[in-house]
Amino acid sequence: MAVRRRSSCWGSIACLPPVLEKDQVSFLTFFQNSLNPDGSYKWSWSLDHSGVYTVSSLQKYIDNRTLPRSDAVWNWNPLVPGKVNILAWRTSHKRLPCMENLYKIGISSSDLCQMCHEATESVDHIFVGCPISKEAWAQVCNWWRLLGNYPSNCMELLKCKESLGGHNRLERIHEAIMLGFLWVIWRYRNNKSHRSNQTTGSKFTLPFEVQSLSYLWINARIRKGRKLRWLEWCCDPILECYGRM
Structure with missing residues (x-):
């Protein structure tokens, strides 16, 4: 044998x-x-x-x-699913099948953004430059209350937790919310690209999807007995994080 x-x-x-x-x-x-x-x-x-x-x-x-050399480094965040970390890695390396990349290799006949149809759909445009993404990110900022200036590209968005400056307890949660934003925007973009307008959902619900998904992901991965409470998470997430984690 x-x-x-x-x-x-x-x-x-x-x-x-x-x-x-x-x-x-x-x-x-x-x-x-x-x-x-x-x-x-x-x-x-x-x-x-x-x-x-x-x-x-x-x-x-x-x-x-x-693999192509890149200065982008993505550290795995344990508070979100693996597929979301993979999306963040692909975003940091500009490896998403956006319309700009598909147009360059001859798969698509247009490079326009599938969400706004106003500009070339690059990776930076999807998550940072598109008016729909900007509006959703602004509402997430108002809810979370710790985010600084609006990022100018995806790398600034991926490194936004650095603006917390030593608040170690919040950094990982802050990053999880940002990853939830990436996931929600990318899913909305794909639905707009491959489905009819009746099945894509509304752009106005995107911030609430970020709020609910990040809540579910974090609660599924933290210790028992320290779960976040939904009402407190919606009203004052920073205070809830300090009190429960």
């Missing part, structure tokens, strides 16, 4: 070189052959300090080799 498992493992590894060749990644050079004291040979994997082949070590190497 052990021999079969080993054969299966090496059989899977043997299939990797053709996959890596298209990315010009040399594979066999990562294996090093050494002689044991008993005269047998030992193979070790050079990308991991343990010398054992792991998929994660090879994945890191391929990502560092093939």
Whole structure:
């Protein structure tokens, strides 16, 4: 049984070189052959300090080799779902399928914003420049009462928690609300793009969606007995966060 498992493992590894060749990644050079004291040979994997082949070590190497370099760094926020963190990462790297990107590669015949139809739909325009996003963000600011000046691009929006200046208890919640804003705007944009106007919902409900989604996400991920209260969250979220967390 052990021999079969080993054969299966090496059989899977043997299939990797053709996959890596298209990315010009040399594979066999990562294996090093050494002689044991008993005269047998030992193979070790050079990308991991343990010398054992792991998929994660090879994945890191391929990502560092093939993914575009960027100064944008996104730290995972545990208060929101994984899909929302992924959206934030793609936003920070300008990797969303906005109309500008789709137009450049010939998939779309127009690059106009799907929400306002007034300007080119770039990643920055969707979340910061569009009048619908601006209005929704202004209402979120009025509710939360801690946000500073209106951001000029997505990176400023993603780093907005830095404006809190040492309020560690609120930073992560503040960021979760911002991520809820990204998710709500992106979902509204997709509905406008792929559905009829009758099924997209109203732009006036976007701030309330941010409010309710962030409340549900945070409450699902904090300790029991410290849940946020809905009425207090709506009326004075800062005081509620200090009192409950």
